[in-house]
Structure formats: structure tokens, C-alpha cells
Amino acid sequence: MVMTPQLALAEAARRRGVALSALSRMLGRNQAYLGQFVNRGSPRVLPERERRMLADFLDLDEALLGAPPPPTQEVTVPLLAVTAAAGAGRVPEERVIGRAIVPRTALRAAGVAPDAASLIGVAGDSMAPTLRDGDRVLVDRNARRLVARGGIYVLRRAEMIAVKRLIPHGSAVEIRSDNPLWPVERVGADEIEVIGRARLLLRTL
Incomplete structure (x- = not known):
């Protein structure tokens, strides 16, 4: 199975024992926001600020949530x-x-x-x-x-x-x-x- 940002978020939330609705409120969004992201792919890409907040809270590599690779050095x-x-x-x-x-x-x-x-x-x-x-x-x-x-x-x-x-x-x-x-x-x-x-x-x- 390909680990998409949606699957990575859902799995990390399950391991942490926190609902997607609670994470949505943490982001200052309506409670259905992340549920729609996981189940419907809307929004298609999480904004950088929200991606970083979720990665920090869930102790998750931001790349798994769709962060672009860092520029080559x-x-x-x-x-x-x-x-x-x-x-x-x-x-x-x-x-x-x-x-x-x-x-x-x-x-x-x-x-x-x-x-x-x-x-x-x-x-x-x-x-x-x-x-x-x-x-x-x-x-x-x-x-x-x-x-x-x-x-x-x-x-x-x-x-x-x-x-x-x-x-x-x-x-x-x-x-x-x-x-x-x-x-x-x-x-x-x-x-x-x-x-x-x-x-x-x-x-x-």
C-alpha cells in the first residue's frame, strides 16, 4: 500500500488516540476539515503551517504529510x-x-x-x-x-x-x-x- 499523506495522517492520529475533528480544531478549522482531507482529498494539499503543526503534534516526519523535498545542497x-x-x-x-x-x-x-x-x-x-x-x-x-x-x-x-x-x-x-x-x-x-x-x-x- 502506498503511504499517502491522508493515510499517514489517519494512522498517526489513530496511534496518538486523537480524533481528526480535534486536530482540525487545533488548526483553527471546522471540525470536518481533516476528515474531508483524509476521506475526500479536499484540500488536495495541506498548507505548510498546518502541515508543520500536525507533524510537531503527532511526532511525524513532515514529508509524510506531503512536504516537498528540501532543495538539493x-x-x-x-x-x-x-x-x-x-x-x-x-x-x-x-x-x-x-x-x-x-x-x-x-x-x-x-x-x-x-x-x-x-x-x-x-x-x-x-x-x-x-x-x-x-x-x-x-x-x-x-x-x-x-x-x-x-x-x-x-x-x-x-x-x-x-x-x-x-x-x-x-x-x-x-x-x-x-x-x-x-x-x-x-x-x-x-x-x-x-x-x-x-x-x-x-x-x-
Whole structure:
């Protein structure tokens, strides 16, 4: 027999030795309310407040009364076969090679929507010590507009993809490396395509 919310409620009330009419009054409803729910399926779903009150009173798992499952605590994001060079740039091969698991709390803290997230690898030392060779960065593809104070972005320039610190200057963009050994460049904003902002560093220690 499938344990429906109606059956679970009726069985729990029987074990507790309390009538459905009394439980209905406890909820502030008319005494026929839960009887109709059990016998006629009306209402079709118990409201959250009432479901919680009944679960607490009857010492019952709220899921048995029809509570939706909790949201998954992890999100899978596409892992791209692209290495964003923290150096001179690298010709990309943009294709999904797998899925990587990222905690939902991490995405929420970084302000990244799950459907706008992707992971790419980092190669080279131009962004050291902020980014190291072999790191992965979570890219927010919804964040393509450069902020005035600058930030770390993944960009495409000609046929190359790189991860750099970008600072807008009117119609130009300053391309900086965190490694002081690398030169600063200034190019026209139309010479690069911003793929997204690097929001989260994933590093294996």
C-alpha cells in the first residue's frame, strides 16, 4: 500500500488516540476539515503551517504529510574543456567535458545563478599569487559588464582565452596581471569579448 499523506495522517492520529475533528480544531478549522482531507482529498494539499503543526503534534516526519523535498545542497555545473591562460592566452576548445559539483551555498554566497555558472581551468603564472597554475575558477556568465573598480574576468581576445584583471577606462580596457612581472596593456573595449566574471576560486591543496 502506498503511504499517502491522508493515510499517514489517519494512522498517526489513530496511534496518538486523537480524533481528526480535534486536530482540525487545533488548526483553527471546522471540525470536518481533516476528515474531508483524509476521506475526500479536499484540500488536495495541506498548507505548510498546518502541515508543520500536525507533524510537531503527532511526532511525524513532515514529508509524510506531503512536504516537498528540501532543495538539493549541491549543484552540478558544466566543466569546460577550456584553459583560460593566466599568461599570454591560449587557443580554446570550448566544449563541455563533464560536470562538476559545487555546493549550492557557495554559488549563493558568490551571487551566481546555477544556470549561468561554468568551471574552467587556469594555466600559467601571470595572475599569481591570486590564481595559480592548475586552479579552477567559477565563471559567472551573467556578469559580463566591467565594474568601475575592476575585477577578474575570463575574456576572449582574437582566438585566445585568458583570465585577467580588467579595468574599464571609457572606450578602452586596461588588462592587468596580478604578477608584477607581466606588463599592463590597454586595448579598445571592442577588441575583447568578456565571457564572464571569475567569482569563486576552487583550489586543490
